[in-house]
Every structure is written in structure tokens, then in C-alpha cells.
Amino acid sequence: MSGPSTRTRRAAVLLALLLVAGVLAGCQVTGTVYATREERQTVQVGLAPLVVVDTFNGRITVNSGSETQVDVRVSSRGSGTDEADAERDLARVGVEVTQVGDRVTITARRLDDPVALGDSGADVELVVPPATRLQLRTSNGRVEAANVDGSILARTSNGAITTRGGRDLDLDTSNGPVSVNNPQGRVVARTSNGSLDINAARDTHVTAETSNAPLTFSGSLGPGEHVFRTSNAKLSLTLPGDASFTIEGSTSNGGAYTEFPRLQVSDTTIRGTTGISSVTVIRATTSNGDLTVQQQRP
Numbered sequence: 001m002s003g004p005s006t007r008t009r010r011a012a013v014l015l016a017l018l019l020v021a022g023v024l025a026g027c028q029v030t031g032t033v034y035a036t037r038e039e040r041q042t043v044q045v046g047l048a049p050l051v052v053v054d055t056f057n058g059r060i061t062v063n064s065g066s067e068t069q070v071d072v073r074v075s076s077r078g079s080g081t082d083e084a085d086a087e088r089d090l091a092r093v094g095v096e097v098t099q100v101g102d103r104v105t106i107t108a109r110r111l112d113d114p115v116a117l118g119d120s121g122a123d124v125e126l127v128v129p130p131a132t133r134l135q136l137r138t139s140n141g142r143v144e145a146a147n148v149d150g151s152i153l154a155r156t157s158n159g160a161i162t163t164r165g166g167r168d169l170d171l172d173t174s175n176g177p178v179s180v181n182n183p184q185g186r187v188v189a190r191t192s193n194g195s196l197d198i199n200a201a202r203d204t205h206v207t208a209e210t211s212n213a214p215l216t217f218s219g220s221l222g223p224g225e226h227v228f229r230t231s232n233a234k235l236s237l238t239l240p241g242d243a244s245f246t247i248e249g250s251t252s253n254g255g256a257y258t259e260f261p262r263l264q265v266s267d268t269t270i271r272g273t274t275g276i277s278s279v280t281v282i283r284a285t286t287s288n289g290d291l292t293v294q295q296q297r298p
Contacts, residue, residue, distance in 0.1 A: 034119075035078045035086035039095050043070045046102045048131040048150060055108040057121030059141040059159070062134060064148050065127035070104050072097055072126055079119040093120050142176070151185075160194070177213070196230070214289070218296065221245065223279040235286040241295040244275035249284040251291040258293040 047067055053060050055074075065071065078090025094111045097104070108122035123141070128134075133150040136143050142159040145152050151168040154161050160176040163169060167185040171178055177194040180187060186205045189196055196210040201219030206226045208215060215230040218238040228235060234254075239245070247263065249256065249270040256270050263272040270284075270293055284291060 033080055033082055033086045035090040037076045037090055039074045041072045041097050043099050043104050045070055047129055049102040050133045051128055052105045052135045053124050055122045055124050055138045057140045058123040058138055060124045060136045060138050060143045062126045062145040064130040067129045070128050072106055074122055074124050076122040089118055089120050221280050225281045228284040230286045232288045234289040235284055236292045238294045238296055244278045245280040245282055246273040246278045247282040249291050252287045254290045256291045259295045
């Protein structure tokens with residue numbers, strides 16, 4: 001025969017199950033069924049258009065191609081507990097491509113309030129003229145732009161940013177790595193909890209910041225002040241052997257190393273000027289990681 005304590009426990013369990021059932025009945029639970037839709041469009045443009053992408057929960061991929069047109073492919077998706085539910089969710093994802101002069105805007109958005117537990121979104125793939133200027137925004141997705149010579153602005157979260165080429169870059173993400181290859185002009189790159197790599201830069205002006213991840217730079221720097229900052233990781237700069245620059249570099253709980261003989265090195269700092277004077281100033285700081293300033297090999 002069950003005692004009072006046993007009956008009490010059973011009643012508590014039953015009440016908890018009823019409460020959970022009530023909560024589930026009042027919200028939409030993400031299912032594993034997806035519905036997808038693909039839309040394509042080609043827009044005629046001049047040699048150096050401005051292309052703007054604003055999407056959500058999806059990746060953006062850009063490559064260079066024809067000099068006279070922008071090819072657009074948007075892959076939208078909806079999710080639900082069954083096929084009908086997924087199709088209804090997909091119907092709430094709206095895609096619009098507009099053109100005003102040489103400005104082309106691709107927008108993907110929810111047509112209703114966002115569903116917190118759903119997995120709708122839209123991936124955008126573009127082929128653009130090489131001299132295109134790009135403004136790319138998404139969330140929970142990576143951004144990639146390759147072989148584009150114009151300026152690049154990229155914003156995402158929980159996703160990586162990768163560029164190859166480009167002039168005057170403004171890149172910002174979180175919880176994702178940033179990889180910048182062959183940039184020119186100004187480079188502003190920020191992330192957190194992700195590595196930040198700038199490779200084969202050509203006379204760039206750099207502001208690079210991350211945290212809890214390594215930061216590396218290789219290439220040449222132009223005149224002006226350059227900032228490299230990370231924490232809890234290594235910071236490494238690789239510059240031409242004949243580069244003229246002034247550096248104020250420091251770390252904590254790590255070592256400082258350089259291959260430039262004119263610089264003054266202590267256990268945790270690198271300071272000085274490689275030539276008689278320099279208009280290129282580097283400020284490099286990290287913590288809990290080594291700071292290295294190396295010479296490029298032929």
C-alpha cells in the first residue's frame with residue numbers, strides 16, 4: 001500500500017507532466033521537416049555597381065564574373081513538424097531584388113514576426129563585376145567574397161568572414177574567425193572568440209581586434225597608426241625585412257620576440273623604430289600569449 005509520501009511524489013510528477021504538455025501546446029517546436037525555394041535573377045549594371053545584401057539565418061557568397069551583370073540566386077527555407085507546416089513557414093520568407101541606377105539591393109526577410117523556435121532563413125549567392133562595391137549583412141551565417149576589387153562591408157554573427165581581394169574592408173562578426181587575403185587600402189576587422197588572419201596585405205592601414213583567439217598579420221603597412229589587439233592568445237606580425245616602422249608592443253604572461261635588430265626587446269615588450277624615423281606606427285597588445293614580430297622570407 002502506498003504511503004502519503006509516495007502519493008505526494010506521484011502527484012508532483014503528474015503535475016509536472018501536465019505543465020510541460022501545456023507549455024508545448026502553446027508554442028511551436030522546431031521539427032526536422034524542411035521546405036525550400038530557389039529564386040534566380042540577372043540584373044544589368046555598369047562596371048562598378050554597389051550591391052547590397054540583407055538576409056537572415058543564412059550565408060552570403062560572392063564571386064566575380066561578368067563585367068556587365070549581377071547574377072543572383074537566393075535559396076530560402078522554412079521548417080516545421082510536417083511538410084505542410086514547413087511550406088507555411090517558407091511562405092513567410094520574402095525575397096526582393098531591386099535596382100536604382102547602379103545600386104542593386106537583395107533583401108530576404110520574414111513577412112511576419114520572427115519565429116523564435118523555427119529555422120527559416122535564406123542563403124544568397126552572387127556573381128558580380130570585379131569592381132563591385134559590396135555591403136553584406138546576415139546573421140548566423142558565414143560571409144565569403146572572392147576576387148572582388150571594390151570596397152567590402154560585411155556584418156554577421158556566429159559565422160566566419162572570408163575575403164580574397166578587395167580595397168577598404170570593414171568586417172565585423174562574433175564567435176567566428178575572420179580571414180582576409182590580399183587586401184589593399186584600409187582594413188578594419190573585428191571578431192571575438194575567433195581567430196583573425198590578415199595575409200599578403202599590400203600597403204594597408206589596419207585596425208584588427210579579437211579576443212580569446214590568435215591574431216596574425218603578414219604583408220606591408222602604409223603610413224599612419226595601426227592597431228593589433230587580442231587576448232589570451234598569440235599575436236604575430238610578419239613584415240618586409242626593409243620595412244620602416246615604429247612599434248609599441250606588449251604582452252603579459254607571454255614572451256616577446258623579434259627578428260628586427262634595431263628594436264628593443266624585454267621579456268614582455270617590443271619597442272623602437274627600425275629606421276631613423278618612421279611615419280608608420282604599430283600598436284600591438286595581447287595577454288596570456290606570445291608577441292612576435294618577424295621578417296618576411298623571400
